[in-house]
Each structure stands twice: as C-alpha cells, then as structure tokens.
Amino acid sequence: MMSAKKRIALIGFMGTGKTTVGKALSDATGRDFIDTDSLIEKRAGKSIPRIFSEDGEKSFRELESKVVREVCGLESVIISFGGGVLLDPSNASEIAENTTVVLLRSSVDTVISRTSSHNTRPLLDATTQPLEERVKALLVDREMLYTDAMDLAVDTDSMSVGEVVAEIIRRLNL
Ligand code: S3P
Numbered sequence: 132m133m134s135a136k137k138r139i140a141l142i143g144f145m146g147t148g149k150t151t152v153g154k155a156l157s158d159a160t161g162r163d164f165i166d167t168d169s170l171i172e173k174r175a176g177k178s179i180p181r182i183f184s185e186d187g188e189k190s191f192r193e194l195e196s197k198v199v200r201e202v203c204g205l206e207s208v209i210i211s212f213g214g215g216v217l218l219d220p221s222n223a224s225e226i227a228e229n230t231t232v233v234l235l236r237s238s239v240d241t242v243i244s245r246t247s248s249h250n251t252r253p254l255l256d257a258t259t260q261p262l263e264e265r266v267k268a269l270l271v272d273r274e275m276l277y278t279d280a281m282d283l284a285v286d287t288d289s290m291s292v293g294e295v296v297a298e299i300i301r302r303l304n305l
Contacts, residue, residue, distance in 0.1 A: 138208055139303070140226055142277060143235035144270060145214040145252050146245035148287050148295065152235060153211035155296045160305050163208045167216065170198045183253035192219060199225050215254070217276040227280065233299055234281035239266050241288050 141149040157164030203225045
C-alpha cells in the first residue's frame with residue numbers, strides 16, 4: 132500500500148490540471164500545497180513569461196531545479212510541478228525520492244482548450260508552429276519521462292476536479 136506520509140507530487144503536461152487539482156486535494160486532505168511555478172515566480176520577482184523572455188529558458192530551468200531541491204526536503208506536502216520539470220534528470224531523481232508521483236493525463240484537445248486563452252505559457256505562446264503540432268511534439272519528447280516517473284496515472288478528460296481528487300484519495304488511501 133502507498134504510504135500516506137510521503138510527499139505527493141502532481142506531474143504532467145501543461146493544462147492537465149496539476150495546480151487546480153493540487154489545491155483541491157490540499158483542501159480535501161488538510162495537507163499543505165506548494166506550486167513550484169508560483170514559488171519560482173516569487174523567487175525571481177517576476178512572472179514565468181518574463182523569466183523566459185528576459186532571461187531565457189535555461190535560466191528558468193536553473194531556478195526550477197533550485198526550487199525542486201528546496202521542496203523535496205518537505206514532508207507530507209502536495210506539490211504541483213511545472214510540466215517540464217522532468218527534463219532535468221537530477222530533478223527526476225529528487226522527485227522520485229520518498230514521493231508518491233501522480234501523473235495527470237489529458238488529450239491534446241483538452242490541453243489546447245485549457246491553455247490557449249491564457250498567454251502564461253511561453254513554450255506554447257512564443258511559437259510559430261500551429262498549437263496542435265507544438266503540443267504533440269512536446270508530448271512525444273516527454274511522454275516517457277512522465278511514464279517512468281509516475282506511481283499512478285489519472286486520465287482527467289471526462290472527470291471533474293472533484294472526481295479527480297476523489298480518485299487520488301481512493302487510490303492512495305489518504
Ligand atoms: C513548462 C510548464 C509550465 C511552466 C513553464 C514551462 C513546461 O508549468 O513551468 O511555462 O516546460 O512544460 P505548467 O505545467 O504548470 O503549465
């Protein structure tokens with residue numbers, strides 16, 4: 132059985148609902164919630180689009196790795212990570228340590244409908260490629276990283292936030 136003491140990490144592609152589900156899971160379980168993208172913005176003193184445009188993706192990834200080391204020292208918390216966090220293998224091994232990793236999955240159409248109106252995701256916004264192609268190309272690069280890291284996966288397409296939360300609680304015995 133999966134231990135309730137472990138940290139719970141929510142991973143998955145942009146637009147799969149990691150932050151929304153993380154907050155709701157935190158409300159339902161009373162565990163603290165941390166969103167690494169918000170923490171990165173706090174540390175940098177600027178938004179993620181500005182970090183990307185002013186300092187570049189490399190600089191964002193360095194900040195992200197620092198935040199990963201920071202939050203992976205905390206016990207029992209729920210953490211939602213940015214969709215690209217596993218690109219750095221040392222992040223992936225930090226996250227694997229004493230953590231139950233929940234992968235949220237959605238279809239390409241759902242990802243597009245959830246992300247297209249926001250302008251907060253430089254990897255999808257600052258591209259000349261049609262969005263669908265872009266999402267598919269990134270997914271191909273990342274699918275294996277997500278699958279290798281996960282302990283359990285939830286397909287969120289036809290589920291409400293409450294249903295996703297209930298499913299995680301049930302499957303982790305929280
Ligand atoms: C990224 C995902 C974003 C954010 C940044 C890069 C990625 O987080 O960390 O824009 O590489 O997939 P969300 O998955 O929360 O959108």
